[in-house]
Amino acid sequence: MNKHVVNRTSVSALMGASIFDASGALFGRVREFAVDLTTDVHLVKALVIRRASAKTRDLPIVLRIAEMQLDETSRLRLGTDANPIELSADHAYLLLERDLLDQQIIDVHGHKVVRVNDVDLIWSPASETQPELALRITEVEVGMRGALRRLLKGLPAPAVDQLSRRFGPNAIPWEFVDLIDRDPARRVKLKIEQEGLSRIHPSDLADILEELAPAERQALFRSLDEEVAAEALEEVDPRMQQTLIESLDSEQIAGIVEEMDPGAAADLLSELSEEQSDAILEEMNPEERQDVEELLEFPSDSAAGRMTTEYIALDKETTVVAAIAALREFEGDIESVLDIFLLDEEGKIAFVVPLVKLLLAAGDASLKDLANGHIVSCDVDTNGKKVAELFDKYNLRSLPVVDEEKQLVGVVHAEQVIALLRSKR
Template identity: 30%
Template sequence: MNEREDSLPPRDISDNAAEEARSAPPPETELDEDDRLKPQFVRIVIAHAEAGQHEEARERIGRLHPADIADLFELSDSDERQLLAAVLGDMLSADVLAEMNDYVREELLDLLAPEQVAELAAELDTDDAVAIIEDMEVDEQQAVLRAMEPEDRAAIENALSFPEETAGRMMQREYVAVPEHVTVGDVIDRLREDGDMTTDFWEIYIVDPMHRPVGTCQLSWILRTPRDIAISDVMKREQTLIPVDMDQEEVALRFQKYALISAAVVDDAGRLVGMITVDDIVHIIQEEAGEDILRLSGAGEGDINEPIRETYSARVRWLIANLGTALVASSIIGFFGGAIEEMVALAVLMPIVAGVGGNAGTQTLAVTVRALAMNQLTDSNSWRSIFREMKIALLNGGTIALIAGTATALWFSNPGLGVVIAAAMVVNIFVAGVAGVAIPLLLEKLDQDPAVASSIFVTMTTDSMGFLAFLGLAVASGLTTL
């Protein structure tokens, strides 16, 4: 990690960029109707920076929310990001880094000294600080930790000791807890007097002498209750506790199911060790949903800021696997090569059978993977879901078979061929429906991620079965021979 430099090497500034920076009027608003930075605003800020008009650039950026400043960096090229970082100086705050894309943030952190990163991390809650530090190289991470205050360092090291994507890694260690015997007045006085208390919280936790949570109390209840009432008489004893080792996806599901704003995190002994708030859950839901979609397509992390080498590595493995499964379908076509030569119409029609079946399987697969991710599909209703998809597949298959069979019979003036493709459609769409739900369920039983491997097996099944059903029925009906 290099020391941040006060100035960057001079760059070639075009006359157009400098002129645009000088003459650009202040926009009425920096954001469009979708709350995205306007392209004109991004160009003007970068032009100011390139023209050396740093104060003008800072003045325009200073009107932005930290999340929008993070967007500004993500919308800029790599060399422009370095220039913007140098221009912003102390305006590149911890809040901006916390909102930033992981790859962009990692690039900027390489420009900062360990002491600067430690100072920025100390300004954040532990969950946000961990998000900044956890992706750094081990030696850089240790350098930053050594530069932190002992208390902050201990909290970060404790968080990093938990596995990634667990409640322990994402929880916030700043929370408010009080014993059962205090009054509402005692709680209010403490909230007013404790200067080190976390600034953002919606409820306090009531704990027993072993520091185990026994209830919660919302701030609104405290404000409406007389001071002399015991906090134990106001608190709600029913609460949702999050085990420290729970996967973040399960945490998000609990927040969604029970409409939580925040929740206490407990260790193996049931002691309160932190809390998770709904703002963190919003990020988790977005992240997990995006991961499932990208895994289904084999597109890696799917981040446009991801280095090309990493994107290539993730995608090429998937394409090689698809190449292997495609050979299975090709071998079936090869087996029926003589039949295809005898009746060229088969070569024209068989991709239709495989393609429609593949789309039907993808529909079912998407619904099943989502249901598994949302805990809507479990052992209790798996067979019901399979039978449901069978019925839907038969209805879809019958409808498509009627259309495809009639069109084929009329186009080729061959009723027998129309019957064959209609029957093949019914068979393949039915198989697609069953495979789309059964394969993810089987992978789930085998403790494999259904989102990662399901699509490749479903595609292989629908392609192979489509060719086999259509060509096999054509031979069996006497339309052609092997």
């Protein structure tokens, strides 16, 4: 074979392909494609072959791609040093046909769930920079082209190729795919790329979770780290929240709840049984538990039931430099901070300063000089409808919530109002 030639193929095209020994005699046929996830997820490390002379009870054998050759007619031959071994029951391979075809996967790049119809492969011949033959995974086919290849498997390759070209490609580059370990009891643990998932917006990740079948949904959610899981959990409806956490124990749920906004955490726990809610609270750190327990005392359809206790409140004489230092030390969700509240000696709101005004202010400036001219707030028992009306009337970014003594106790953000309105549909 010309060393500069690169042949494209696919799982469906190679399935059942003949393998010949060094003398040219039929050795066996391709039955699977083995990927070693511990070494290189982009390579088919070995082919699983059924010997031509195999009996019914004989195990398939594994032959490394590096021990093969691709001749001028694209026929696979065993190298002179090939050492086939039996496929053991405890193998740790990802098998493309068994574990990937027809499975739901996450398209990390497109932020959606798709079903695999075929896998595109490419032969990379031996060269000066690559001493051995390699079979690389390039894309997964998720459209009609891949489905047609599967349907016509076994027919002459040129005919299948000609027919499949009538459909435009609908494929996802392999590096943009996350595989889901859909069943913990399986031998193969499919790889979830945390880095790829963490780049997905929580709302998109919530959509993905809702699209998945139950087993895949649970597998994906269990694979998320606590912070990402908390963000995704905040974006799904209460019924889906309960579905996602039902397979977790109280300690695991507590770890996720601690990463949630206190208001969202209280909403979640309020939908659970008292026994389950108490068990989760018992596992939480004291500080986070206290914040959530306080919010659980309020009706969910009230300002207090929708507020968060994560906000920045400073003394009314605070300077811009001190405010920036407080922002750096803030342990809550910094992206949710839109306003800084300046309090008087009694803990009442004296000024509200939009965060954006800090960007243009001198460091020694007094924060109160940047404040808005008016303050809009609501009581803890203000109902959800009134809260929404205040946001609409005054075009608010956030709404401070005060107690009977007019002291600041929490803040309602626009996204919490939107979630409330959606739940009323």
